[in-house]
Amino acid sequence: MRRMTARPANAHQARLLRLLRDGGPSSRAQLGDQVDLSRSKLAVEVDRLLETELVVADGLAASRGGRRSHNIRLNPHLRFLGVDIGATSVDVAVTNAELEILGHINQPMDVREGPVAVFEQVLSMAAKLKASGLAEGFDGAGIGVPGPVRFPEGIPVAPPIMPGWDGFPVREALSQDLGCPVMVDNDVNLMAMGEQHAGVARTVGDFLCVKIGTGIGCGIVVGGEVYRGTTGSAGDIGHIQAVPDGRPCACGNRGCLEAHFSGAALARDATEAAQQQLSAELASRLESNGTLSAVDVAAAAAAGDATALDLIREGGNRTGQVIAGLVSFFNPGLVVIGGGVTGLGHTLLAAIRTQVYRGSLPLATGNLPIVLGELGPTAGVIGGARLISDHLFSPA
Amino acid sequence: MRRMTARPANAHQARLLRLLRDGGPSSRAQLGDQVDLSRSKLAVEVDRLLETELVVADGLAASRGGRRSHNIRLNPHLRFLGVDIGATSVDVAVTNAELEILGHINQPMDVREGPVAVFEQVLSMAAKLKASGLAEGFDGAGIGVPGPVRFPEGIPVAPPIMPGWDGFPVREALSQDLGCPVMVDNDVNLMAMGEQHAGVARTVGDFLCVKIGTGIGCGIVVGGEVYRGTTGSAGDIGHIQAVPDGRPCACGNRGCLEAHFSGAALARDATEAAQQQLSAELASRLESNGTLSAVDVAAAAAAGDATALDLIREGGNRTGQVIAGLVSFFNPGLVVIGGGVTGLGHTLLAAIRTQVYRGSLPLATGNLPIVLGELGPTAGVIGGARLISDHLFSPA
DNA sequence: CACCCTTTGTCCTGTGAGTGGAAAAAGTAG
DNA sequence: CTACTTTTTCCACTCACAGGACAAAGGGTG
Numbered sequence: 007m008r009r010m011t012a013r014p015a016n017a018h019q020a021r022l023l024r025l026l027r028d029g030g031p032s033s034r035a036q037l038g039d040q041v042d043l044s045r046s047k048l049a050v051e052v053d054r055l056l057e058t059e060l061v062v063a064d065g066l067a068a069s070r071g072g073r074r075s076h077n078i079r080l081n082p083h084l085r086f087l088g089v090d091i092g093a094t095s096v097d098v099a100v101t102n103a104e105l106e107i108l109g110h111i112n113q114p115m116d117v118r119e120g121p122v123a124v125f126e127q128v129l130s131m132a133a134k135l136k137a138s139g140l141a142e143g144f145d146g147a148g149i150g151v152p153g154p155v156r157f158p159e160g161i162p163v164a165p166p167i168m169p170g171w172d173g174f175p176v177r178e179a180l181s182q183d184l185g186c187p188v189m190v191d192n193d194v195n196l197m198a199m200g201e202q203h204a205g206v207a208r209t210v211g212d213f214l215c216v217k218i219g220t221g222i223g224c225g226i227v228v229g230g231e232v233y234r235g236t237t238g239s240a241g242d243i244g245h246i247q248a249v250p251d252g253r254p255c256a257c258g259n260r261g262c263l264e265a266h267f268s269g270a271a272l273a274r275d276a277t278e279a280a281q282q283q284l285s286a287e288l289a290s291r292l293e294s295n296g297t298l299s300a301v302d303v304a305a306a307a308a309a310g311d312a313t314a315l316d317l318i319r320e321g322g323n324r325t326g327q328v329i330a331g332l333v334s335f336f337n338p339g340l341v342v343i344g345g346g347v348t349g350l351g352h353t354l355l356a357a358i359r360t361q362v363y364r365g366s367l368p369l370a371t372g373n374l375p376i377v378l379g380e381l382g383p384t385a386g387v388i389g390g391a392r393l394i395s396d397h398l399f400s401p402a
Numbered sequence: 403m404r405r406m407t408a409r410p411a412n413a414h415q416a417r418l419l420r421l422l423r424d425g426g427p428s429s430r431a432q433l434g435d436q437v438d439l440s441r442s443k444l445a446v447e448v449d450r451l452l453e454t455e456l457v458v459a460d461g462l463a464a465s466r467g468g469r470r471s472h473n474i475r476l477n478p479h480l481r482f483l484g485v486d487i488g489a490t491s492v493d494v495a496v497t498n499a500e501l502e503i504l505g506h507i508n509q510p511m512d513v514r515e516g517p518v519a520v521f522e523q524v525l526s527m528a529a530k531l532k533a534s535g536l537a538e539g540f541d542g543a544g545i546g547v548p549g550p551v552r553f554p555e556g557i558p559v560a561p562p563i564m565p566g567w568d569g570f571p572v573r574e575a576l577s578q579d580l581g582c583p584v585m586v587d588n589d590v591n592l593m594a595m596g597e598q599h600a601g602v603a604r605t606v607g608d609f610l611c612v613k614i615g616t617g618i619g620c621g622i623v624v625g626g627e628v629y630r631g632t633t634g635s636a637g638d639i640g641h642i643q644a645v646p647d648g649r650p651c652a653c654g655n656r657g658c659l660e661a662h663f664s665g666a667a668l669a670r671d672a673t674e675a676a677q678q679q680l681s682a683e684l685a686s687r688l689e690s691n692g693t694l695s696a697v698d699v700a701a702a703a704a705a706g707d708a709t710a711l712d713l714i715r716e717g718g719n720r721t722g723q724v725i726a727g728l729v730s731f732f733n734p735g736l737v738v739i740g741g742g743v744t745g746l747g748h749t750l751l752a753a754i755r756t757q758v759y760r761g762s763l764p765l766a767t768g769n770l771p772i773v774l775g776e777l778g779p780t781a782g783v784i785g786g787a788r789l790i791s792d793h794l795f796s797p798a
Numbered sequence: 799c800a801c802c803c804t805t806t807g808t809c810c811t812g813t814g815a816g817t818g819g820a821a822a823a824a825g826t827a828g
Numbered sequence: 829c830t831a832c833t834t835t836t837t838c839c840a841c842t843c844a845c846a847g848g849a850c851a852a853a854g855g856g857t858g
Binding site: 468 | 806807
């Protein structure tokens with residue numbers, strides 16, 4: 007099948023496409039209930055969408071008491087690619103136009119190898135998904151990278167953990183290689199969009215999405231839209247000072263949140279504790295694995311190891327203090343915690359909640375849920391699909 | 403003259419009214435250059451606005467090389483009232499429809515006397531402005547109060563420094579008394595709107611406006627619009643922890659920014675220093691006045707008093723650290739410092755800048771101006787006029 | 799002053815978007 | 829089969845708006 011190239015011709019069509027994306031197949035009548043257009047106008051626009059093959063007829067809907075309606079759905083052959091590039095691994099997934107994941111691959115990887123090597127791997131993963139029959143091609147791709155991005159151009163800017171990526175034209179290069187439109191954003195923003203589309207944040211307009219992985223970042227959603235800041239670095243909370251005169255950080259300052267709690271910091275602290283024989287559990291894991299990671303700490307904590315629990319609590323407290331400040335400032339309707347360390351589970355969440363509920367005023371915290379993300383490792387790729395679909399489902 | 407009751411009938415008219423407000427009297431041709439409407443359509447809408455008397459003809463414009471155009475301006479009889487209620491004083495001003503201040507009164511006051519007493523005073527101040535011939539009545543009023551507001555209803559919610567105001571229907575009550583539409587907002591948001599309209603932030607879409615007065619607050623502007631948060635308490639940065647285990651704060655926590663630096667904290671610290679004879683300058687001022695305020699500290703600092711300078715630097719450092727965190731998080735295009743303590747001037751600003759430029763990453767600070775507000779005590783009242791004019795100059 | 803060019807304001811008509819009513823088509827309930 | 833719903837199509841009508849033609853009003857030049 008040839009790829010879709012059509013785009014909605016006006017705001018009405020864009021609106022309809024998004025309704026079909028978010029609500030699944032619907033009848034014309036159901037659509038009419040949601041858009042405030044006359045029946046005639048609606049019929050015209052739907053017919054035009056059918057002509058472009060962006061949507062297709064899909065059998066009869068159930069009766070609502072009278073004549074049965076013809077269902078409409080987004081073209082089931084549409085395929086989006088979601089790519090979530092982390093510091094040490096990459097996720098690639100294919101979705102249909104309703105952003106349901108049809109196939110998902112995760113592979114270890116090192117961003118420091120540079121954009122050329124990484125995209126070679128990404129392309130081969132995409133090819134693998136194609137080969138398994140999930141897609142014949144892609145209609146669009148959304149890419150997340152672990153650093154700030156000049157959003158309109160899709161170019162990383164001064165990313166601290168991605169030397170060699172600065173200024174690399176990710177959007178243009180991938181668009182060439184994949185032969186479809188591409189959008190690039192910070193991985194944290196993608197996670198926020200994922201949780202907004204299919205996760206815990208479906209009903210909230212203003213929320214924060216804190217991702218704790220190798221580093222720490224925060225997606226900011228204002229009125230349903232991701233806020234990226236003046237230079238694309240909004241949400242970069244890893245280098246907020248959490249501990250006065252604390253540990254030295256790679257950025258040159260001391261006491262950055264990221265230096266005290268993150269996947270990397272946790273691994274380092276756990277290794278230290280194991281070497282000092284503070285924890286038999288961690289020491290034995292270090293011996294058998296050679297190294298320790300956040301996963302080991304999580305396992306040790308689950309086994310009841312006091313040192314591991316302390317590390318998590320301590321980190322959660324630091325993180326919670328910073329989040330408390332952000333909550334006072336931003337007054338969100340929801341705080342989502344996600345990323346690799348969510349495996350630390352309730353211990354971490356409890357520590358964060360304690361600090362936020364204690365450190366912010368009741369008016370801001372009174373009705374503020376602080377929850378773990380629902381989507382785990384799929385949040386990023388769903389967010390990627392969402393990003394590109396938002397782009398494609400807007401007037402040309 | 404009877405008050406204006408008309409409102410723009412559509413988005414085009416609203417757009418034109420705002421252009422006339424922000425750009426002053428213009429010719430039809432100049433308006434046409436800015437709005438992308440056909441000449442015919444523009445003429446129709448302008449004629450309708452003339453019919454409603456929202457705008458009036460205003461002589462001939464200078465020639466641009468051909469036939470001279472007729473000037474159009476907002477009705478010069480329109481009057482807006484801007485009210486900025488602080489903790490210890492209140493500002494009331496009348497503006498014309500272009501938001502130019504025609505008259506401005508400041509009086510000492512105590513918010514703790516409650517809404518009834520305060521509004522009695524405000525109404526008498528408004529009456530005084532009327533009596534001086536500046537206005538025959540008001541077409542709208544924008545009110546700023548020093549605490550969080552449920553914006554759509556214009557009702558303060560749980561304001562810490564305004565006991566007795568919680569739940570008081572400010573908007574409705576004042577609308578009755580003044581006989582015109584009223585909008586109510588946090589005083590900090592009003593200051594931000596003022597600086598955006600007529601001050602340093604005219605060209606910036608995303609910025610922060612930090613107001614340091616009796617307390618500390620921060621106006622947040624996203625894409626040109628004030629962001630108020632889920633419960634209207636966004637920007638409440640006074641109770642972010644600035645010093646671990648620091649001074650006890652009225653809110654029950656320790657180390658809040660507001661407990662370490664604000665008009666109130668500064669007065670307290672200065673008094674303490676004077677009593678301990680750390681500063682002859684401050685001590686002599688304490689003796690002659692009976693009390694010390696931020697103004698005394700400013701004067702002492704200007705006279706070169708080391709203790710006063712230290713107090714300011716110390717406070718500026720604390721504030722700067724908190725702002726550094728907000729800059730990392732929000733990545734604004736500008737930070738404006740305003741409020742009562744701007745009298746502390748360059749010493750304060752230098753301390754804040756040092757902390758922000760050191761404590762945030764270069765990508766966020768690289769092109770980030772940190773400046774004092776331009777409008778001083780008029781920012782709030784101009785913001786109030788702007789608030790209500792935005793409301794009135796939008797489609798009914 | 800005559801002449802030409804530019805800008806501004808007005809008038810008028812064509813076009814296309816959109817509305818809402820009528821009626822046909824396709825059901826359900828009894 | 830009949831009465832009532834809901835869905836869909838068709839059509840005439842309204843309205844916003846663009847854009848051209850033209851008149852009015854100015855400036856510059858010889």
